[in-house]
Amino acid sequence: MGSVVSAGEDNDELIDNLKGAQYIRTELVEQAFRAMDRGDYYLEEFKENAYKDLAWKHGNIHHSAPCIYSEVMEALDLQPGLSFLNLGSCTGYLSSMVGLILGPFGVNYVVELHSDLIEYAKQKLDFFIRTCDSFDKFDFCEPSFVSGNCLEISPDCSQYDRVYCGAGVQKEHEEYMKSLLKVEGILVMPLEEKLTKITCIGPFAWETKKILPVSFAPLVQPCHSESGKSRLVQLPPLAVRSLQDLARIAIRGTIKKVIHQKAESRSGSGLKNTPQCKRRRVRRRRMETIVFLDKEVFASRISNPSDDNSCEDLEEERREEEKTLPETKPDPPLNFLRQKVLSLPLPDPLKFYLLYYREKLTSI
Numbered sequence: 287m288g289s290v291v292s293a294g295e296d297n298d299e300l301i302d303n304l305k306g307a308q309y310i311r312t313e314l315v316e317q318a319f320r321a322m323d324r325g326d327y328y329l330e331e332f333k334e335n336a337y338k339d340l341a342w343k344h345g346n347i348h349h350s351a352p353c354i355y356s357e358v359m360e361a362l363d364l365q366p367g368l369s370f371l372n373l374g375s376c377t378g379y380l381s382s383m384v385g386l387i388l389g390p391f392g393v394n395y396v397v398e399l400h401s402d403l404i405e406y407a408k409q410k411l412d413f414f415i416r417t418c419d420s421f422d423k424f425d426f427c428e429p430s431f432v433s434g435n436c437l438e439i440s441p442d443c444s445q446y447d448r449v450y451c452g453a454g455v456q457k458e459h460e461e462y463m464k465s466l467l468k469v470e471g472i473l474v475m476p477l478e479e480k481l482t483k484i485t486c487i488g489p490f491a492w493e494t495k496k497i498l499p500v501s502f503a504p505l506v507q508p509c510h511s512e513s514g515k516s517r518l519v520q521l522p523p524l525a526v527r528s529l530q531d532l533a534r535i536a537i538r539g540t541i542k543k544v545i546h547q548k549a550e551s552r553s554g555s556g557l558k559n560t561p562q563c564k565r566r567r568v569r570r571r572r573m574e575t576i577v578f579l580d581k582e583v584f585a586s587r588i589s590n591p592s593d594d595n596s597c598e599d600l601e602e603e604r605r606e607e608e609k610t611l612p613e614t615k616p617d618p619p620l621n622f623l624r625q626k627v628l629s630l631p632l633p634d635p636l637k638f639y640l641l642y643y644r645e646k647l648t649s650i
Contacts, residue, residue, distance in 0.1 A: 378407030434519035
């Protein structure tokens with residue numbers, strides 16, 4: 287499935303289109319999608335297709351279409367602090383978006399069959415943490431990757447609040463998938479050519495909802511060892527955060543709160559936009575269509591009988607807008623958390639620890 291959403295020029299435009307088509311419906315999901323640039327998870331030679339609503343596969347690396355990921359994220363009904371199990375991580379793109387919502391006290395485990403794909407996912411995760419400004423807007427639950435077949439998870443492993451399977455599940459494995467779920471938990475998986483949401487409403491009580499038709503490659507069946515025994519996959523125990531980790535989370539949270547309070551104080555200072563700025567916004571809304579052809583820009587307007595400006599004024603404004611439209615997008619907003627951390631009277635190693643040893647430390 288794919289191509290149901292208009293192609294975007296970049297990640298933000300893709301998300302705008304997904305929102306317009308009602309695939310993204312909640313603020314938490316939108317924030318996660320905007321933070322994770324889909325193009326960063328593509329090989330360089332295939333990036334031209336990153337913002338199209340299409341699935342992509344190259345060897346073991348593959349992405350579902352953006353509309354599918356949107357429906358999965360919405361169906362999971364994610365909240366901070368939940369435990370999440372992803373069966374078949376692909377590039378780690380979905381698990382990383384989930385981690386942005388779960389926050390530092392969630393659990394984010396991934397079982398992936400292909401070791402080369404785990405390595406690829408770890409590289410992409412490291413790139414996101416070290417280089418992307420959007421990382422500092424969230425308290426992150428980093429995915430933990432486990433190698434193995436997701437149909438061979440040890441029966442003594444914990445159950446989870448949310449489970450997603452990124453491969454087609456055969457009917458005979460439905461009960462196995464349900465066994466991974468806590469009461470009141472949600473399981474989302476492709477089952478019999480339908481993306482399906484199953485909610486555990488009580489012990490041995492289930493509520494099933496078919497979301498939309500999909501086509502996924504089926505789960506790979508386990509290969510038994512020479513002794514005839516399966517290779518059980520052991521997931522990490524649910525560990526308690528270290529004191530050092532808790533200190534970093536608390537310090538970053540306090541700094542974010544201070545920044546937020548200062549921003550609120552400035553916004554409540556009574557300063558307002560001048561009337562001139564307001565009038566300019568109204569005029570721009572009267573633009574009906576803008577068509578780009580090479581380097582030229584053509585614009586048609588909706589006339590407004592109540593507009594008392596002369597034709598010369600409108601023509602001058604049109605020329606001004608034509609000059610500004612082809613320009614590149616403005617620089618991204620400053621990373622205030624990074625600025626604040628770097629200004630603290632602390633040793634540099636501690637500053638870098640608070641920033642997760644992030645790169646681009648001078649670009650503030």
